[in-house]
Amino acid sequence: MSTIVKRLLRSNDDLAKGEMAKEADVPNIGEHQPRNPYTEIQVLQNHTDMVRLLHPVDSSRFVSAGDDGIAILWHTQTGRRLFTFSGHDRPITSLLLLTVQKTSFHDDDESSAALRDPILLTASSDKHICMWNVNTGQCLQTITELHSSVKCMVELRQGMWCSGGHDLSLWSQQGELLHRLDRGTAETDISLVLSIPNEKLAAVSDKTLMVFKVTSPMETGGLYQLEEYGHPHVQHREAIQSLVNVSDSVFATGSLDGTIVLWASAHSVHFTRKLSSSARSPQGVNHLYPWSIQCIVPVEERYLFAAIGAGFWLYDVVTGKCLAKKVAAHFSKIQHMVLLGGGSFLATCSADGTIRLWGSPGVTAARTEETAEEQKPRYSKQIDRFMGISPGKEDVKGKSKSVVQFQPALLGELLGHAGTVQMLLDCGGDGLASCGTDRLVILWKDGAVQSEHRNEFIREMLQLGAS
Known part of the structure; x- marks a missing residue:
């Protein structure tokens, strides 16, 4: 794609002075991309408005959803549309796939069998949540007991799940409201929610991190309930946009102000450290945030990739060091990222309409069809593979990879979208x-x-014809 076309895809906000890194710093790549394995494309066109969400179901299926109020189940290998879930008249804002327990909506065997199928939850700004049987396409229930738009959902233990909007609500697997925590006159909605250890939830409202505890009937003498557990000291100046578990004992938040904060969660929730540089103020008359954190991707419970403005950083959570960074990876902000091929590539997508593949130019993609013998690891971890480091390899000065900062190379560019690329999903x-x-x-x-x-299919057809 030419530089002119990329500029046309950029939003007006991104074109503001000082918003992104200089265009001269953004690398380009020609048509010859020997490290790029994605040379075939299949376009799926059943949505009628912006598509914002992708969610895996299993190794062969995934769901897409967006502003047209529908969710579509796709077959990953063939691209065939399996079901269209139509139950909302406003944009779908959140998706959740429940880990199904062996309980039922009703007592009959047919309903019990149906409930053991995967259940997809679609939440919308129409103040409804729909529960779908993924295997049949049937709508099991439409939940209407909501007082506001639903911004986020998370699964808890024993089939329970939680939804966040103006209030925080706790639900059974059957969609029964167990408890609603009324936030009264709160000015901002809960936008993100995360399950953390010891029956706790971390929730985000604007720049505030809140912690809630799920109490059992033995503790309350009644039903499961949500109780406010505390408000950790505010560490962000601006709204939090990312909330992810890094490990069983640490989670991270990322904000518009450009800071990433690590929180300990094994016992009490408390601040541990900041990874990124000091908070930055908005720029220009439009109060833009050129260094905002759009996405955080944890890897192997020790590392995390962070999309910061139009670039990305790789941090070691244990040492707090930056292992790799690309300040100007795109012409506009990165929206989402995913690590592919066992660490062979980091795929980034942007408001400039492109998807880019990053990694070490000396590493080839791991092939899923390799035999067990061929799959012997050439790199000990995904991060080692991404950085092109062999097991035990150190630089000439004897310093490990946690000291020497790696410069990712642009290995490929995927061109097919005519607007902002909102999300990526690894399909193995x-x-x-x-x-x-x-x-x-x-x-x-x-x-x-x-x-x-295709060759295997042809061989099978020839064998059938000969028999």
Whole structure:
């Protein structure tokens, strides 16, 4: 894609003076991309408005949803539309796949069997949550006991789940309201919620992190309930946009102000350290945030990738050191990221309409069809593979990878969207899925793998014809 076209895809906000890194610093790549495996494309066009969400169901299916109020179940390998879930008249704002327990809506065997199928929850700004049987496409229930738009959902233990909006609500697997925590005159909604150890929840409202505890009937003498557990000291100047578990004992928050904060969660929730540089104030008359944290991707319970403005950083959570960074990876802000191929690539997508692949130019992609013998690890961890470091390898001065900062190389660029690319989904051996404001879902396929599949199909057909 030419630089002119990329500029046209950028939003007006991104074009403001000082918003992004200089265009001259953003690397370009030609048509010859030998490290880019995604040479085939399949465009899925069943949505009628912006597609903002992708969610995996299993190794062969995923769901897309967006502003048209519908969710679509796709077959990952073929791109075939399996079901369309139509139950909302406003944009879908959150998706959740429940880990199903062996209980039922009703006492009859048919309903019990149906409930053991995966259950997809779709939440919307229409103040409804729909519960769907993923295997049949049937709507099991529509929950209407909500006082506001639903911004987020999270699964808890024993089939329970929680939804956040103006209030925080606790639900049973059957969609029964167990408890609603009324936040009264709170000015901002709960936008993010995360399950953390010891029956606790971390929730975000604007720049405030809140902690809630799920109490059992033995503690309350009645039903499960939500209780406020505390408000850790505010560490962000601006609204928190990312909330993820890094490990069983640490989670992270990322904010518009450009800071990433690590919180201990094993016992009490408390601040541990900040990873990124000091908080930055908004710029220009429009109060833009060129260094905002859009996405955090944890890796192997020790590392995390952070999308900061139009670039990305890789941090070691234990040491707090920056292992790698690319300040100017795109022409506009990065919206989402995913680590692919066992660490072979970091895929980033942006408001500039592109998807880019980053890594070490000396590392080839891991092939999912390799035999057990061929799959012997050449790199001890995903991060080692991303940085091109062999097990035990150190630089010439004897310093480990946690000291020497790696410079990621641009290995490939995927062009197919005509607007902001909102989200990416790793489909394993079936490739990569993306969605965007152009109403499209795109499957990016490994050309070599697809060629092998076609050859195998032809061989099977020839064998059938000969028999």
